[in-house]
Amino acid sequence: MNRVRLFRICVWGVVIVLAGFLLVSTQLSEQQAPAEASTGTARVGGPFSLTSHEGERLDNRSLAGRPYLVFFGFTHCPEICPTTLFELTDLMSELGADADKFEVLFITVDSERDTQELLASYMTSFDSRITALRGSSEETETALKAFSAYAKKVPLEGGQYTMDHTTGVYLIKGDGSFGGILDMHEPRETRLQKLRRLVSS
Amino acid sequence: MSCFNKVAIALGLASITILSSSAASAHDFSAGDIRIGHPWSRIAPAAAPVMGAYLTLTNAGPEADTLVGGSTPLAERIEIHQMSIEGGVARMRSLPDGIEIAPGASVDLAPGGAHLMFIKPARPFAEGDRIEATLEFARAGSVRVEFVVQRNAAKEPDRADDHGGHTP
Ligand SMILES: [Cu+2]
Numbered sequence: 224m225n226r227v228r229l230f231r232i233c234v235w236g237v238v239i240v241l242a243g244f245l246l247v248s249t250q251l252s253e254q255q256a257p258a259e260a261s262t263g264t265a266r267v268g269g270p271f272s273l274t275s276h277e278g279e280r281l282d283n284r285s286l287a288g289r290p291y292l293v294f295f296g297f298t299h300c301p302e303i304c305p306t307t308l309f310e311l312t313d314l315m316s317e318l319g320a321d322a323d324k325f326e327v328l329f330i331t332v333d334s335e336r337d338t339q340e341l342l343a344s345y346m347t348s349f350d351s352r353i354t355a356l357r358g359s360s361e362e363t364e365t366a367l368k369a370f371s372a373y374a375k376k377v378p379l380e381g382g383q384y385t386m387d388h389t390t391g392v393y394l395i396k397g398d399g400s401f402g403g404i405l406d407m408h409e410p411r412e413t414r415l416q417k418l419r420r421l422v423s424s
Numbered sequence: 425m426s427c428f429n430k431v432a433i434a435l436g437l438a439s440i441t442i443l444s445s446s447a448a449s450a451h452d453f454s455a456g457d458i459r460i461g462h463p464w465s466r467i468a469p470a471a472a473p474v475m476g477a478y479l480t481l482t483n484a485g486p487e488a489d490t491l492v493g494g495s496t497p498l499a500e501r502i503e504i505h506q507m508s509i510e511g512g513v514a515r516m517r518s519l520p521d522g523i524e525i526a527p528g529a530s531v532d533l534a535p536g537g538a539h540l541m542f543i544k545p546a547r548p549f550a551e552g553d554r555i556e557a558t559l560e561f562a563r564a565g566s567v568r569v570e571f572v573v574q575r576n577a578a579k580e581p582d583r584a585d586d587h588g589g590h591t592p
Contacts, residue, residue: 298469298472298473298474299473299474300474300514301474301475301476301505301507301516301539301541302466302476302507302535302536302539303509303514305466305468305472306466306535308469309467309469309575336473341471341473344470344471345469345470345471345472347470348468348469348470348548349469373513377515377516377517379503379516379517379518380503380518380520385516387513387514387515388513388514389512389513390509390512390513390514391512
């Protein structure tokens with residue numbers, strides 16, 4: 224009799240734990256769903272025209288029909304920009320040939336210090352399929368507007384300055400529509416899934 | 425109740441694995457009552473004009489102390505900064521008064537928060553490099569430390585795989 228009761232308690236325990244998991248996982252997916260739906264209508268992916276670290280002009284029309292990733296940063300960035308570039312390099316090497324099916328654009332918000340020469344040398348540390356882009360201050364401003372991104376020059380002590388800037392990696396689908404944000408803090412598997420989904424979009 | 429025991433053992437094992445992987449490469453320095461835990465910096469891209477550096481400061485003494493600066497032969501200078509990310513926007517500001525460590529307190533300089541910044545590193549930092557530096561405290565004075573250069577943040581478990589694929 225006692226053993227039967229013990230068995231029942233164990234079974235109920237398992238049932239409760241499983242129910243808990245189901246509840247949490249459905250809530251999580253409900254939280255994610257509206258976020259994606261709403262980002263789909265955000266104003267991201269407008270016209271821009273910039274120069275690559277290899278000196279080639281590149282604009283939104285030359286990317287037509289091709290999915291791409293774009294993020295804003297600068298080389299005088301101590302942490303987020305290099306880490307994002309190293310992480311993207313890792314993800315791309317894991318995706319292998321699938322990573323040939325999208326472009327990755329790193330747009331500097333600091334064209335004053337980020338010369339084409341500095342960018343060309345900086346980019347040798349990352350996957351060679353990643354393109355750094357720079358423009359005049361008007362061109363940079365237009366690119367920021369195209370992705371509803373933000374950047375601002377801020378003075379530091381001792382005459383130096385830094386750039387406040389949007390950190391997210393924007394995903395743009397093959398049809399030019401916004402496909403969400405790649406967050407470097409979310410699990411690696413989630414990021415790989417997002418990129419695979421982008422390739423098949 | 426053996427089903428509960430198994431869960432408890434599994435959780436225990438998981439936490440031991442996490443603890444041991446973060447402690448694996450720790451190194452410490454001290455100056456007076458100040459302990460400097462695991463100074464580290466990330467691998468740097470070629471020609472990187474700046475690089476963040478991180479550590480944990482613990483004050484075992486009865487009085488507050490302040491990290492006021494530092495220097496290294498491997499960079500033009502070291503600055504103390506505060507980073508914040510709000511609404512998807514990253515901001516960095518100088519901390520000209522340094523970082524105070526209250527008696528008995530511990531302060532983390534970590535990615536996304538307060539950090540030291542190496543200005544104009546002499547060369548790109550490669551994984552496994554040890555960067556000699558001197559830190560200055562208002563009370564404890566100067567102390568020599570070594571920043572270990574690693575690929576991932578100090579508290580993340582090391583990824584054994586997937587270190588290839590780069591063109592340095
Ligand atoms: Cu900084």
